[in-house]
C-alpha cells in the first residue's frame with residue numbers, strides 16, 4: 001500500500017518523464033502504468049503567434065513542454081479494497097454516456113474487490129436533501145447483502161442517468177459532513193464545469209478536515225466546453241443527434257417553395273455542437289456561434305445573405321447556437337439554480353426577424369424552425385462515446401486506487417490522463433474563431449462575415 005493522497009500535477013519545461021522503462025526487460029511486463037509515466041499535452045510547435053490556431057504562452061511562441069500523469073492501473077494501491085466505501089454522483093444537465101460511466105465505475109470497483117458501492121441520487125442535492133437516501137448498487141438476498149454487477153449491467157442501453165441529476169444546492173460543508181457521516185472513501189463525480197468546481201471545493205474541504213477521501217471527477221457535457229481535453233463524453237452523440245435535426249431542416253427547406261430551415265442547437269457558452277453538426281451534415285448555409293458576433297440587419301447582415309440564397313439557390317439552412325447573438329436580445333439577468341445565466345431565445349428571435357424581413361420585401365419565404373433541445377442529450381451514447389465512457393470510468397477508479405484526489409479522468413492529445421481539477425475550471429473552453437476548424441466550417445457553409 002502506498003500512503004499518499006495527492007493531486008495530479010503538471011511537469012513543466014525542461015523536464016522529461018523519468019522512470020525505469022528502458023531498463024525493464026520485456027519479460028517483466030506486468031500491464032501496470034508506472035507512476036512516472038507521463039503524456040505530452042501539446043504536440044504542435046507554432047512558429048509564430050500568427051499561425052492558425054496558435055496558442056502561445058509567451059510572445060516568441062516558444063514551445064513549452066507540458067507533461068501530465070498517464071491514467072491507468074498502478075501496481076501499488078493506496079486503499080484496502082474490502083474496507084472501501086465508494087460513492088457515485090451525477091450532476092448538472094443530462095448527457096449521453098452517464099450510465100456507461102456509472103456502469104464501468106461499478107464494474108471496475110468490483111474488480112478491485114470493493115463491496116460497498118453506493119449511488120447518490122439527484123446530484124449534489126442527494127447529499128443533504130432530506131428524504132433522498134443513497135441507492136445501494138447491489139442486490140439484496142434475504143438477510144445478506146450480495147454484491148452484484150447485475151443492477152447496472154444494462155443501464156447503458158438507455159439515456160439519462162440511472163442515479164438522477166440536478167442543478168444547484170451545492171453547500172460544500174454540508175456535502176462533506178455527509179461524506180464524513182457516511183464514511184465514504186472514494187467519491188466519483190460525473191459532471192461539467194460547475195460540477196468540477198464543486199468537486200474541487202469538496203476535495204479542498206476534505207483536505208482541510210484531513211479526511212482521506214479520493215475525489216475523482218469524470219468530465220461530462222454535450223457542450224464540450226471543458227478546457228485542456230480533446231473532448232468530453234456525450235459531445236459526439238449530441239453532434240450526431242443535432243445533425244439529424246439539420247437533416248430534417250434541410251429536407252423541409254429543400255421541399256418547400258423558398259424554404260428556410262432554421263435549427264437552434266444547445267451550447268451554453270460555446271458553439272462546438274453547432275459548428276461540428278454544421279460541418280458533419282454539410283447541409284448548412286449559415287452557422288452562427290457565440291464566439292463570432294454577427295449582424296442580422298444591414299448590407300452585410302444575415303438577412304441580406306438569406307435573401308441572396310433564396311434568390312440564387314431557392315432554399316437555405318441556418319444553424320444557430322443557443323448562446324449566439326445574445327447581444328442582440330434583451331436579457332433578464334436571471335440565472336438557474338447553479339448560477340448559470342438563462343439565455344434569451346435567439347432561435348425564436350431569428351424566426352420572427354426572417355419572417356418580418358421577407359414580408360417587408362414582398363418575397364415569399366416558408367420558414368421551418370426546429371429546436372431539438374433535450375433530444376440531443378437524452379439519447380444513449382453512440383459507439384465512440386461508449387468507448388470513451390468505458391475508458392474514463394475505469395481510469396477514474398484506477399486513479400482513486402492510486403491515491404489521487406482532486407483529479408479528473410480525461411483524454412488529452414489522444415492519451416488518457418489525469419488532470420488536476422483546478423486546471424480545468426479556470427474558464428470554459430470556447431471555439432477559437434482564428435482556428436482551423438472554424439475556418440473549415442466557413443469554407444463548408446460558404447458564408448461571408450456578417451459585420
Ligand SMILES: Nc1ncnc2c1ncn2[C@@H]1O[C@H](COP(=O)(O)OP(=O)(O)O)[C@@H](O)[C@H]1O
Pocket residue numbers: 091092093123124125166167168169170191192193194195196197198199201220221337338340
Ligand atoms: N463554483 C461552484 N462551486 C461549487 N459548486 C458548484 C459551482 N458551480 C456549480 N456548482 C454545483 O455543481 C453542480 C452542477 O453544476 P451545473 O453548472 O448545473 O452543471 P455542470 O456541472 O454540467 O456544468 C450543481 O449542483 C452546482 O450547484
Ligand SMILES: O=P(O)(O)OC[C@H]1O[C@](O)(COP(=O)(O)O)[C@@H](O)[C@@H]1O
Pocket residue numbers: 092093094167192193194220221222223266267268322336377
Ligand atoms: O438542463 P437545463 O437546465 O435546461 O440547461 C440546459 C443547458 O444544459 C446543457 O445541455 C448542458 O450544460 P451542462 O453541461 O452545464 O449540464 C446546455 O447545452 C444547455 O444550455
Ligand SMILES: [Mg+2]
Pocket residue numbers: 092192193194221268
Ligand atoms: Mg456547465
